[in-house]
Amino acid sequence: MTISTADLYDERGPELASVSLQFRDFGGHQSFSGPARTVQCLHDNALVKSLLGTPGEGAVLIVDGGGSLRTALMGDMIGESAVHNGWAGVIINGAVRDSVALGGLPLGVKALGTNPVKSAKDGAGSVDGPVQLGEVTIQPGDMVYADPDGILIAPTP
Numbered sequence: 001m002t003i004s005t006a007d008l009y010d011e012r013g014p015e016l017a018s019v020s021l022q023f024r025d026f027g028g029h030q031s032f033s034g035p036a037r038t039v040q041c042l043h044d045n046a047l048v049k050s051l052l053g054t055p056g057e058g059a060v061l062i063v064d065g066g067g068s069l070r071t072a073l074m075g076d077m078i079g080e081s082a083v084h085n086g087w088a089g090v091i092i093n094g095a096v097r098d099s100v101a102l103g104g105l106p107l108g109v110k111a112l113g114t115n116p117v118k119s120a121k122d123g124a125g126s127v128d129g130p131v132q133l134g135e136v137t138i139q140p141g142d143m144v145y146a147d148p149d150g151i152l153i154a155p156t157p
């Protein structure tokens with residue numbers, strides 16, 4: 001089923017939070033949805049890599065990279081691992097690299113931009129805490145609906 005966030009908003013607007021930060025689509029899937037998992041990290045993508053190497057069961061990983069574009073938090077290898085492990089998508093408040101290859105993967109990928117510089121691999125950061133995308137707070141388990149118009153979050157009741 002292809003998500004239309006505009007139609008969803010018309011049906012369920014009051015229950016949904018819309019992320020007004022502007023992301024670009026880099027993945028082969030531009031419409032995707034699933035329950036949120038979260039990572040918070042800055043210039044270090046070891047936690048992103050390890051989480052996307054575990055079963056995603058259709059989840060969308062929200063990565064709070066502090067909005068920094070100084071290093072890429074995901075590239076095509078991590079993207080391929082996410083596909084193999086059944087993740088629906090990855091939304092990164094930060095940068096990706098290998099953007100052309102990411103476009104060939106059956107995965108939703110939204111990020112602010114690109115940078116060929118890789119991230120550290122020390123494991124700094126945290127997994128499955130609340131993260132903030134602009135004015136919207138996302139908790140693990142919240143439903144995420146994304147398409148080229150934006151990102152809607154339905155909090156878990």
Ligand SMILES: O=C([O-])CC(=O)C(=O)O
Nearest residue numbers: 074075076077078118119
């Ligand atoms: O390993 C990294 O830091 C990101 C990357 O290049 C990839 O996923 O291919």
